[in-house]
Amino acid sequence: MTGGTVGAGEDAPASGVVVAVDGGGSKTDAVALTLDGELVAHRRGPGSSPHFEGLGASVALVDGLVQHVAGEHPVAHAGLYLSGLDLPLEIEQYAGAIAGLGWAARAVVENDLYALLRAGTDAPDAVAVVCGTGVNAIGVRADGAVVRFPALGPLSGDWGGGSGLGEAVLWHAARAVDGRGPDTVLVEEIERRLGVASVPQLIEELHFGRRDSSELTALAPAVFGAARAGDGVAIALVDRQAEEIAAFARASLTRLGLLDRAVPVVLGGGIAQSGDERLLDGIRVRLAEAAPRARLSVVLSAPIVGAALLSLAAAGAGTAALERARAAVAAAAAEAAVLVP
Structure with a gap:
């Protein structure tokens, strides 16, 4: 996969959570998971596409969601899959905009289509x-x-x-x-x-x-x-x-x-x-x-499922963890769709 990688040369911490974000034009989902695929937290927010919201507003929204789901846990890896990142320059700009955030030392930035593809x-x-x-x-x-x-x-x-x-x-x-x-x-x-x-x-x-x-x-x-x-x-x-x-x-x-x-x-x-x-x-x-x-x-699965699978795989999770995460994230997204359509 191509995309923007922030702090790629640093080693991931031995402990912490893996955070995945799927951001579209109308809503944004974020999850935190252990490397074993256990769901730690899920949060849904409004749309975060930089095409519609602007780069600064999108980064601020995603930053808030990442911090919320990570809580007190260090972020071992973050995968951000957002609509509106369609050109290489847009991906580079977004990666640059999050570079100073504490959780972004080990982050991948890509278009949300990768999340949809992996969900399917x-x-x-x-x-x-x-x-x-x-x-x-x-x-x-x-x-x-x-x-x-x-x-x-x-x-x-x-x-x-x-x-x-x-x-x-x-x-x-x-x-x-x-x-x-x-x-x-x-x-x-x-x-x-x-x-x-x-x-x-x-x-x-x-x-x-x-x-x-x-x-x-x-x-x-x-x-x-x-x-x-x-x-x-x-x-x-x-x-x-x-x-x-x-x-x-x-x-x-x-x-x-x-x-x-x-x-x-x-x-x-x-x-x-x-x-x-x-x-x-x-x-x-x-x-x-x-x-x-x-x-x-x-x-039919929410794209955040694909974002979670991609993020866990990038962090080194095994097959059993990926299957556990698929079920947990799909259930959380389905519940959120009922509560916040």
């Missing part, structure tokens, strides 16, 4: 695609080759996730209201879900900064419900999302030369995990056209 598979050849707030992917090969994407939104050719779907809903609704586009039940969904009297009112409030465009992500679930009810606009959006996810996987396999291999392709993120049949069937059909032996699956 330990295969040496594999691809992971996340479709949550945004979309991104990673592909790895047994010889160490890695495929990554800038994931900078429209600037780098990305579309979809909760953010992209929400913006598309408003785009189509605006055209439906003024007659430029077909009618769609998504107009009523906007009014109901965002509590506005009309689509033009929402557009005005967004334009003058009285509301934030991030609120549009709340519209994503409406797309799948409307598609199941037969709404033509919603159906087209679901199909477009399926094509975008398949395109990430297809491109990863192509660049790694693995199109003819039985490679696991794991999907994560709220959109992918919604279980929508049209979306998943669409991805499966499109991917099979280029990579008929690819094995598509949805990762």
Whole structure:
């Protein structure tokens, strides 16, 4: 694995806890574990993506979570897997920003896609695609080759996730209201879900900064419900999302030369995990056209499970410890999802 390593030349202490952090656009999970895989503490906080929060705010949030879960224990190793660290420079900047923190002497900084990938598979050849707030992917090969994407939104050719779907809903609704586009039940969904009297009112409030465009992500679930009810606009959006996810996987396999291999392709993120049949069937059909032996699956385990496994392995934990940690962290994350959705 590539990534930013802080204080790599120092020996790890003989005792202490291993801390793992998985940070996304909407939430951040942190766990502390013993080297035997026993869960010491788990804490969930708000999103920590430096793309959305800024570098300083992200570091402050992660620092607080690490200190909370570590408590009085020294940190033998810390693995930080965060969304928004898509370019090598961003990883270097983050590693530099945490370098002065007491627990960061033995830390690895990487993109959260590694955590999703490890939560879904330990295969040496594999691809992971996340479709949550945004979309991104990673592909790895047994010889160490890695495929990554800038994931900078429209600037780098990305579309979809909760953010992209929400913006598309408003785009189509605006055209439906003024007659430029077909009618769609998504107009009523906007009014109901965002509590506005009309689509033009929402557009005005967004334009003058009285509301934030991030609120549009709340519209994503409406797309799948409307598609199941037969709404033509919603159906087209679901199909477009399926094509975008398949395109990430297809491109990863192509660049790694693995199109003819039985490679696991794991999907994560709220959109992918919604279980929508049209979306998943669409991805499966499109991917099979280029990579008929690819094995598509949805990762139901929280990415913090993968972050914990990667961090423990980096600290030298054995197989039994990894299995113990998988069960304990998965249970803690599931409980947190109920208490703090």
